[in-house]
Amino acid sequence: MAKQTLKTKAYDEIRKNITYCNYAPGSIITEEFLQTELNISRTPIREAINRLEQEGLVTIKPKKGIVISNLNFEEAGMLYEIRLLLEPYVIRTYGNRIPQQTYVDFYKHFTDLLSAEASESDFDIDDNFHQIFYNVSQNSYLMEMNNRLSSQITRLRILTRIQEKSDLIQTTHEHLAIVNACLQSSWDQAAELSIEHLKRSRENSFKLILSGKFK
Amino acid sequence: MAKQTLKTKAYDEIRKNITYCNYAPGSIITEEFLQTELNISRTPIREAINRLEQEGLVTIKPKKGIVISNLNFEEAGMLYEIRLLLEPYVIRTYGNRIPQQTYVDFYKHFTDLLSAEASESDFDIDDNFHQIFYNVSQNSYLMEMNNRLSSQITRLRILTRIQEKSDLIQTTHEHLAIVNACLQSSWDQAAELSIEHLKRSRENSFKLILSGKFK
DNA sequence: TTAAATTTTGTTGTATACAACAGATAATAT
């Protein structure tokens, strides 16, 4: 990435801070705070914030401040509803566009992962796994939709996985099963497995949200 | 709508001009042009343009100008792919949330429409018909997705219907069939009919695009 | 004539000053 305007720099920085929950969900920040924190003038900051509002990560309260979007029960429900609609579709429809080698790599990665300690990069691997299916669709609406979802999903994952690290193993097993089906070109089965995976993941998130461990 | 900032006013105005093809697809405009045309200073104009870029209606070419997005074969294909995925889903899943009376009103409206002359407001009715299904889903991702799609769809419709006004009758007949199925609570059938409707509509758009009548 | 270097022009990128306004706080009247 050669060219980086201040606008995109501010956007990347703020978005990262939101997705990784450095700014707590529900909290209020101001443009001036960001201005001094990032050492960037208001104009690029504002443009970044406007975009983030568009993406649903913040809400601008006129004359009040910038509210970091909450992650509540309803939001999680919407999120998973969309994923349950889109992911089986992209797997079934575009799974065959992904080179077998990519599946093999994933497969290997996952088996390695199951026999080792959990690390910080696991989030990215998971994200990458889902993202690839959207990208090969070559449909910019699908890709953008995934982009929109992924930051919220990451926030959800961070807020939940912290409590239950054992979940990673279960998730990886399920990813493994999906990849396995893909390697055999059993797209319907892979789609079905992704539905099961998402449903279980949803129930787990719901449980954690309702337990009130975070808010 | 009581409160209207200049930002939203600029956004509404520019978006309307794009969707109704007052700014031709592919043409290039500048911030200064918009500034003088709308009599609004650059800052709100920029914020509006940024949002429109985010929504895919324009592309900002640094140091060059603002390019009104094109509507080509690929774009139309993506558009219909998403609609074919989402609309049957929302009809099947949320059709029952719409009061019967609303269906009856639609039904009446459509039959009136078939026995009268075509008017300008037909676009809005069509839009409204599709939109209601998304709105009752109460899923902000779905609603926003529809919002995103609808402006592109409107552009497509305007560019195609101009040539073939007879298409309106066919479309209305299909809408009628869908509403009919909904009135009988035959959601699966309604979903199936919407798929047929969209597929035919897609083929029609493709044909018109390929004929090169517009570019 | 042609190629290269230079200047000009037009556009967006960025910084900043000021206006508008909502909400909180303080002051006042009853």
Next chain:
DNA sequence: ATATTATCTGTTGTATACAACAAAATTTAA
């Protein structure tokens, strides 16, 4: 003490000036 009014404070909304830069036009050299 309480309700009402007025003031103050903090924040975003808007306007505008200037910087940076890319591309086009012009000039210059060979």
